[in-house]
Amino acid sequence: MEFRGTTQTFDGWRIPLLGIGFAIGIAILGWRLHDVQVTRSSAFAGRQNRQSIRRVLLPSPRGRIYDRRGVCLADNRPNPCLAVFMEELRRPGGWANTIDAVEAQLDAVAAIIGQPRTLTREEIATHVRKRLPLPLPVWQNVDERTLARFEERVVAAPGVDVYVQPERVYPQGSLAAHVLGYAGRERPEPVNDERYHFMLLGMCGRAGIEAQYNDALEGVPGCRLIRVDVSGYRRLDLTGTDPKPGRDVTLTIDNVVQRELERALAGQVGAGVVLDVRNGDVLALASAPTFDPNEMTPAPTRARWEAIRRDPGDILFNRAVQGRYPPGSTFKVIVGLAAMGEGGFTMADTYTCHGIYDMKPRPIRCSHNAQHGTVSLQQALQVSCNGYFCQTAAQIGAEPIRQMAHELGLGAVTGIDLPEEYAGLVPDAERKRTLYHDAWRVGDTCLMSIGQGDLLVSPLQMAVATATIANGGRVLRPRIVQSEAPGGSVVRTVLWRPEQLAVIRRGMEDAVSHGTARHVLGSAVTAAGKTGTAEYGTGVRLKKYAWMIAYAPADNPAVAMAIVIEDAADTGGTAAGPIVRRVLSALFGAAETPPPTEGRGAAAPSADAHAATGGQT
Amino acid sequence: MNTSKSFGWMLRMNMTLLASIIGALLVGVAFVYSACSIREADALRRLYLLHAQMGVIGLLICFGLAYMNYQDILRARWLFYAGTLALLALTLLIGDKTMGARRWVAGIQPSELAKLATILVLAEWLGRRDASKGIGMYLGALALTAAPMALILMQPDLGTTLVFLPTVFAMLFVARVSPRAVLATIGAAVLVLVLVLGLIVASESEDVSAPTRARIQKMLPLSAYQRDRLVVFLYPDHDPFGRGWNKRQSEIAVGSGGLWGKGYLKGDQNLLGYLPASVASNDFIFSVLAEETGFVGSLIVLLLAVGILLPTLAVAYVCQDGAGRLLCVGVATVTFCHLFVNIGMTIGLLPVTGVPLPFISSGRTFLLTMMTAYGLVQSVAVHGRETAPRF
Structure with a gap:
């Protein structure tokens, strides 16, 4: 107090006011620090984790696919790549600096390994924008000498490293291509999903079993949490789980039967399905024309895609499962079953054929204008x-008829484990009314009875129906992947009188032994079958679908099959019969003495044939 | 008693101030060590030893100056001032060029010395007992400040230049020099600031056409990197990997520290290099400290700051001599500016500038300058009450 008055340059309040100013400043800092470090701390911690913690998704080895004999149909092989890890080449400033650095580095590596880089600046820019944390493979399938050359000089190339990409390979080439489908490179998820910062891409099924069983084949990807420094280098592993390898899948397909079926179909357009009638196992399932899945993985080249798109054969289409065909005369076995069942028909009910059946608007003719004379159901099938x-x-x-068709599984999916199965179509009056504004007429029933009209089935459905006839009424869910259940999965059991079924089966046996299906003869087994020739198209050239359904051995059926050929030059027996024979030979062996190709029952079946049949039974 | 007589001056030093400075020095050594612990070069890893050595030397200087009478030292002010200006000029001519600026010459930063030299000259100029306190004195003070400011701005170093302004105005305020002129100048300065910021906003706006934006950028009295720093401050999200990097990473460091911090030597931002190593030990040392010790550690630093600033103002308050009082006010204001700007920039309150944290940031020249300045404050504490004014 004593010095206050002693100096004139002194105002008592000015220094305290300055002190208050300082205090306010420090209080502001304190308040802001509290805000940043306490109130918003977790947000900043989250930002830190986002920028420094990487979740590396490790793909699990994809399961293999085997046939029932243990032959590997789909395998994995390592594809060594030289990949660029762009985060390691990050440069301060705009992204253009980083892209420059990547380009310079790639040119340097190209000089080291003596292979030009094919990656354009745009592709690098896209990768930087969308998938920065992922490695970008630049040189694929690098051979060992190149790898060695790279490893020698690896110090000179930060940001570029060897990266092994798993790749799918199909050792049997195009065998069972439509069953297997193919697996492609997984599409990278957008990085905005916080859970995957850094994903090493695995494979993903795109069609067939590869797609249908993708979850099992894929396994569970592992993951590593790592903390990376500012340059993207790993500093410490935080935690992680190992990938769980995918399960192997064993198919019911038999590669020998499958191969024979495919060879028999080669050069034609069509499909075939071979089933084990006891349990529904799919022994072979083929669609022609076919493709080589190796060309589809990891992704088809652009030129290949163009070729596939332009191919009139629609090679990726699985006709056996997705195809829609009028069943033609093969449907007659179902009409026969219906007649003998609810229709109350017996063998005594006959019809006298003059080669033409008068029907409006157009009469129905028998094949080759044959006059069959008086025929019973069994002979009519033959x-x-x-x-x-x-x-x-x-x-x-x-x-x-509709009822019997439905009972045998037509008009509904069979439930096979393959994608996009076609359900088929059994037309009814309701549908005709809504679609054509017309009532169901006798003519429609007649057309349906010979498997024409709007009736549509897939070859697989016909195979299942045939298997049902063969096994005595058990409608099986066709299974393509092996399982423990010995009897298969029974969808429903159709109750037939013994006589009802026996007539149909005898008719089918006769068709093979000396009827329309005799082209089947030649294998070491007695078969039963039914041909079909469905006409389609209009105009000058009426096209034909050639059908054959068959089962064997006739007395104790083990297999059933359905074959269809599009745009066949001839009838079902001539076009599809030999295919059935080849498959049966593959299954049971060829006959010791080749059958006469022409002769027995080649001409119009006569009363003799009838008598002969009668004699047999 | 003989002993008490010869060491009595020591007891008259401000003990709170001395303890806070020693505390701040220890914090500095600890966190320079932490910030540099991951550096590869031995010389950089041992930066904390240099900091400790400089701290000890600084304390010796501090005691020496406290023993001496600051008024004797003030007689050499013109020599000091002229020498500093000469060094600043030399820096512009032959200084070491780093990142587009010349700030060092012969291992020292003359701009830090210039702050103290200007305070000394102004303290005497404004604190004379017979001072007229008129407009002439005001203009004289401005001229004395403008000379070093101009030389530093040419380096260029905008942050350090701007520290001069609050310092000189705080001294003018306490010295009661022509209040109207002071207010008018402050008003004008605010106007200029608003104008510059307005132009920057316009030059970054999407609504303005590109050529117009280029023209506005040319109009700005700032170099490209100064403009960048202001742009980063105003728009932190425009370029998180380029211009905004330091600001963003520093905020993450401070924020992720939380209440208690991650533990000494465990600051991820520094360890993983997100906080650039070149600035972690000096301009951004507070980020390292705040991440490792959390809000609690930050508060301790603020407490140390209070322990330095308030005793310094108390020394000024009880000093009977105008020059001594203004010396303390000047030193306190410089300290406060550094503290506020430095911590403010690490938490996104202010744009990023190269203004170090007193006693804690590594940096020889600045540390020794601050120690000298506080030696003079202690001298004012020891001698300011007993000494009769000499004029």
């Missing part, structure tokens, strides 16, 4: 007499 079935269908009506 010779595929259109008149008999039109007459019968007109008598019993459409409903019992």
